[in-house]
Amino acid sequence: MPDTSQLVIGADLTGQPIAQAMRLANRHGLIAGATGTGKTVTLQRLAEAFSDAGVAVFAADIKGDLCGLGAAGNPQGKVAERIAGMPWLDHKPQAYPVTLWDIHGESGHPLRTTLSEMGPLLIGSLLELTDSQQAALYAAFKVADREGLLLLDLKDLKALLNHLKDNPQLLGEDAALMTTGSSQALLRRLATLEQQGAEALFGEPALQLEDILQPAADGRGRIHLLDASRLVHEAPKVYATFLLWLLAELFEQLPERGDADKPLLALFFDEAHLLFGDTPKALQERLEQVVRLIRSKGVGVYFVTQSPGDLPDEVLAQLGLRIQHGLRAFTAKEQKSLRAVADGFRPNPAFDTLSVLTELGIGEALVGTLQEKGTPEMVQRVLVAPPQSRIGPLSETERTMLIAGSPFKGRYDKPIDRESAYEILMGRKDLAPEAEMPTGKAAPEEPSLADRAGEFLGTAAGQALKSAMRQAANNLGKQLVRGLMGSLLGGSKRR
16 A cells, blocks of 8 residues: 555655655645646646545646546556666556546536626636726626625626616616726626637536545545646636636635645646736735635645746745756746746755756656655655556547546536526516526525535534524525635625
8 A cells, every 4th residue: 555644756866755744735836847848747646646645636637638547557668667666656557536527518527606606806807807897897796796686607797787787776876886888898808708618617506615525435535637628728717717716715615624634635726827827916916815825724736837937926935845847948038047946946965956957857857845844855856756547648438438437427417597697687677588598497496505514524513613604694694605715805705
């Protein structure tokens, strides 16, 4: 059996294992390097180690080959040679418990959230609104709260904006915020979002976080893969916004855990520069705050990108594990960046970090781990251990079989369109909903957040929390539960 108390990365040049204590794995990390240097295989190796330790994993599959985690490996050639050079590795080719997700529902379970859960801050970032347009969006959400209008998908928000355009008196003291120009701009940006296919992200059934944390039947952590190969190229803002939502929801919902033997969840954010590029300053500051605080909730965040310079200094300063694959430096600017990367490691007198950065081969990396007390260890030149699962993608047949055998089959696959703002507002106008929208019976009411919290905790403390949350819900009446960093922005998540 592998030692699951250690996050084993590989071996140094003397053959000695290089690892970090699993209890420190919630201190976040970085996997960086130029294209083709082995970042994806390193990510795959770490995902396996977390799964073996019973830690859930959520990762974005950018190139479509990370799904090889769902099939057993067949090491040959140089991979087999590297395994032979690590006799302590206990390498056993095996498949891992993988669940496939896809916002469009084509190569995995449909992955959705609702506008109410995402909240106006992230929606505004997604739409790239100006300050005045953002204020108008906040005013619209405020009316939705007051009027009991549930915002689930894009047609709900469009119906609300059109309703407010015809009935500006509903805005009350906020009427000045919803100008004709702001209203039309919001509707235009929503139309653009629909053209990008982003409407598939919004609706029900929405992703339940407890499903991500649910272990596999054999006790291993389940690995959840979001197929982002199409999303990153066609709608990168949608990709980044979803990841920000996921991070914030975990922060909002998970209880404090303090120091634990292992994390509850490991998140791998590939193409990490998309999380911070063109992000409003206020949102970036709160994102940095969440990254700093979420480790106490048992969540480790691992950023995957080409260069550490893609991340803000405030985030880099919080990263415990650093895995740096090879970099190339041809220009003066690149050489300056290279020196900055080398300076980010604790020096090792055995070699020159700056020189080694440009010498690293495929599957090699400079690795900086944390000592038992949480202080940085000297940087090591490491041969990354090969994964036990397949290096490379699954076939279409294998993907289909994996989805068919998923424990979540049937739970998320069929969309639900229950009564929300669109249906209510159309009813007030004595208009039938659009013909293409399915009518059918209203969906059964979903369990409340309080019920889910009690079921998830399953303890006396959980029952107490459940009771308290129900009381709070009664006091709120018809007001909507909505989040996304609201409390961190000085407001309230629940309006």
